[in-house]
Amino acid sequence: MKKHLIPSVVLAAILVAIGVVQLAVVDSANAGNDANQAPDSAAVERTRENVQLLDNIFKQTVVLITDKYVHSDDDFAAGSAAVALFKAVSDSGDTKVRLIDATGDPYKPENVAQNDFEKRGIQKLKGGAKVHEEVVSEEGKPYLRVLTPVPVVMDKCVMCHAHYAELRNGEPIGAISYRVPIK
Template identity: 25%
Template sequence: MKDKFYIVNLFIILVLLLTSDTVVAKKRWQDSFIKPKEVAAEKSAVKAIARARLALEEADILHQAYITLIAENFTTGPGVLNAVDITEKVFEIVEKKGKYKARILSTAEKPLLSKYAPRDDFEVYAIKIILSGKSYYERVFFDYDGKDFLRASTPVSVTTKKCLVCHPTKKVGDIMGIISYTFPLEEYYK
């Protein structure tokens, strides 16, 4: 009788766990548990993430290229036209268009301006990963409100001697910052 009671209760708990959405946290990582009925959604998410990664890679190539071009061709001294100011303006335009969000972060322990400091755990960890020698760091976030997104970071290095005009403590090849990207996955599910 006692065994039957435990088996019935175990079965009830198992059914509740398998059918309850409360088992899955509000925000979960890419490798979180996915129920069998979500397999199709998972395949769609994997494809969306791959498409977002491709778009992110293309955006990063573009941003890195013009940061170097501006530094090499237009930077004449601190306070004058510089790569970071122009990059921030480009990021504002892209965000207004609804494509993605991006921002530059300093890798310094205490950035000169607070706007270049990390805002959350992802950015704190991204800086650590990039400074450890990795050239890319990402996490995928899923949200029940339909706001799934890919977050990624890439290094910003001193690529030319002209960068040293504003960053005199660095040398060519040093990492001086990262670009932190947030790509909404919604348009990539299509």
């Protein structure tokens, strides 16, 4: 076993925190919403605030993991930990989260924008937008779709992604794509 592997307790604590956030979204839901009606602005704003909280948790976690546990390119990459975490969140309920590439040179082929929302969002983020979002209805249920930028924030990022060194400061190398139920 490698001495720099991410302790399972760190990932478990993150999953618990995310579960608390997901419960907060459900508990603060407006139970009277008709599935065929557009969600009210207060429900959208609550959902937006929860996405912002999740986004902060996820990004701070990647920085923490990189800082404390990534010391060489042989260590488990923080981006890989994020992908595993996002899969666990996505598999556990209606909230879907995934990491997508914005450079055109994805680390893994499945990490590309897969739909019009993500493709438009990547273009907007690369153009300087701080966030891309829209309210959608899927099978009669309202969701907030959000894309947030992921820039290189540490020199260690270039250990696994040498092509990131050529990007200008603050340019998104990727994005986190969220689909969160509005309740």
